[in-house]
Structure formats: C-alpha cells, structure tokens
Amino acid sequence: MSQTRNFEQELDQLQIEFRELKQLVLNLHDSRSNPVSTNKPSLDIRTKAHLSHSQLQPHDSQDSELHYAGRYASTEGTTVWTPQRRSIGQLLDLDSDKSAKIIGALGHKQRLDIMKAVLAKPMTGPELVELLQMGTTGQLYHHTKALTGADLLRQDERGGAYFVPAHRKLPLLLLLAASSDLLDTSDYLAMTELRSQASQLFNKADDNYDPHHLLYAVIANAVLEHKAGYCSRIDIFLHRDGSVTVSDNGRGIPIRELESTGRSIAQTVMTDMSAVRLRPSASHIAPGAVEGIDIPSVNAFSETLALEIRWDNRVYRQDYRYGIPQTELLTIGTTVETGTSLTFRPALDLFRSSFDPAIISQYIAELLEENPTLAIQVIANH
Missing domain, CATH: 1.10.10.10 (Winged helix-like DNA-binding domain superfamily/Winged helix DNA-binding domain)
Known part of the structure; x- marks a missing residue:
C-alpha cells in the first residue's frame, strides 16, 4: 500500500532547516569579521557564567548585540524563533x-x-x-x-x-x-538579608558582635561529623590576621555536581540558606537569640572564607567573599586523607573583637566532656 506524503509538513521542516543553516552562516561571517573571537572555542552557558565582565564585553555595551534563535518542539507542534538580533542598547532602553x-x-x-x-x-x-x-x-x-x-x-x-x-x-x-x-543569586540575597538582621541573630543592639559564635557553628558541624562516626580529630588554628581555621578528619563535603543546579554539593552546603539540606548541618544559637547560626551564615558574615576539602585522594578549594564564590571548586593537590577545613575572617565592620584562646578553650572543655573520644587542639598565632 502506498503512503500519502504530507508535503506541507515537509516544506515546514525544510524552512526550519534553512533558517538554522542561515544562522550558522551568519555566525561564521561574524566570527571571521571579528578578530577578537577568531580561533576561540565555543563556550556553553555555564562556562560563560564564570567569565569576567571584561571577557564577556570586549566592546562598549551600547555597541554590542545579542543574537538569538530558538525552536520548541512538542506533541502539539513546533514553535520557531527565526534568528534575531537586538542591540544591547535597545534592550537596556526597554520601558x-x-x-x-x-x-x-x-x-x-x-x-x-x-x-x-x-x-x-x-x-x-x-x-x-x-x-x-x-x-x-x-x-x-x-x-x-x-x-x-x-x-x-x-x-x-x-x-x-x-x-x-x-x-x-x-x-x-x-x-x-x-x-x-540566576538561581544562586537568591542565596546571595538571603545572605544580604541575614547580615541586615545581625542584631536579632546575635542578640545585640550594636554592630560589635561576638565572632566566637561563628566559630562555634563551624566546630559544631565537625562535632556532628564525629557523632556520625567519621571524625576523630578537630584542629583549630588562630591566625595573626584575625582569621581562624577549623580542620577535621571527617569524610569531607561531597564535591559532585548537582544536575538540577549545575553547582557542586559543597557550594550548595556553603550558600543554600533554605531549610532543606543535602548534608546534615549543625547550628549554634547565640544566648537570647531566636535563630541559629549555621555554615551559610558563617559564610555570609565572613569577609573572606576558604573552603578546603580532602576527598577521593584529591584536595579541593573554593574561595568566598561575603558568601559569594570567587572561584570554582578547584583541584589543588592530592592526598590520602579526608576531611574539611574552613578558614574564615569575620567581617570587620560587624566583628571588631578578635578570637580569644581562653574563651575557646573553655568552650572546647565543655565539648570534650560530652564527646570524650574526640580530640581537639587549639594552636594560636599559627
């Protein structure tokens, strides 16, 4: 039995393919006429997101153009955006x-x-x-x-x-x-809002909050790893620049990437302030406060923070500033150990006092009474 051909459908498909071919030719022409982009590999959206502003905009933004096209196919049919271009100035001048x-x-x-x-x-x-x-x-x-x-x-x-x-x-x-x-920006907005609510979080009216509460929250997470049976030692280093490092020999925060966000579990743990956690998280409550301080809170209140993870025979590092990642999760070495280290310096405009070894030692003595199999040491001016 012969089959009836749908010439209208075939013609529509040919038109779609012709538009796509036309766009490829336009892109090739642009790449040859623009020496800045010659011989550069194409970049996907995720890669572009981590380029600097100067790399993404080599020219005046008013003279730049946005080229776009699209095709959406479903059971109901196909919707096509023919190749279009808009100047950045035109977009910025929208009502x-x-x-x-x-x-x-x-x-x-x-x-x-x-x-x-x-x-x-x-x-x-x-x-x-x-x-x-x-x-x-x-x-x-x-x-x-x-x-x-x-x-x-x-x-x-x-x-x-x-x-x-x-x-x-x-x-x-x-x-x-x-x-x-742009989903990660919601986390950074939440961190900004948290900083504006510091007086409630630390139960103080002025802007000179106790930095030990941030330290206690980081230590509490290492203790939580100990209670889970994976951490036997915590080292605390007090540095001359006012920063502090808390290092444990636990499992290390997982570094695999989440398909839903394109970000690592480690970055999510450091920045996600929502109630849902990918890893159990302990928090510290300042006396008289109504909310707890957890790891994303520490990140939000830190002028600088460096996360180091020893996981799967590698050492990974990611740097933050006021909770916003400054780098990707980078591989910086190899190791046979596992664990997590956090080095952070509290924001000077909110935390004017420094860490006190005597206060920390008293806090640790209380922890050791509750966790006698855990080893904790403090090294000042490391």
Missing part, C-alpha cells in the same frame, strides 16, 4: 514600567507554579487546584485572571483546560532557562 509588569505577572510563586504546570500540559481549573494544593478555585481564579489578562494564559471555551498560547511558550521557557542560571 522599565512595562518590563516590571511582565516580570511581576510571573514573580508570584503560585502564578509561576500555574504557568509551569500548564506548560507541561493543559490543565483544567480543578486539576490545577488539586495539583498545586490551592484549596479553593477562588484562589486559582485570582491568579489566572491576571495571567489571562496579560495574554500569558488562555482557557478553552466553557471552562475547559488552561493552556499557554503557542507564541508565548518559547519566551517563557527561555525566561525559565535564564532563571536557572
């Missing part, structure tokens, strides 16, 4: 009021959950209420009304399924893709 309204329409968590659910597949109101556990359709209607009014969401006639218009899908998906590369 701020209108741009804020667009971002605001998606900035509410429940609205974003609705959009993500409907992007996955069209859903009716009752299905969305059940999936998102909204409780009532009234709450759903409040959000869908705003989204439909912005032409980000539509509904089939007679109360049917909600769906995202075809011409909106690709821009929304690209917004989500961009958000995935």
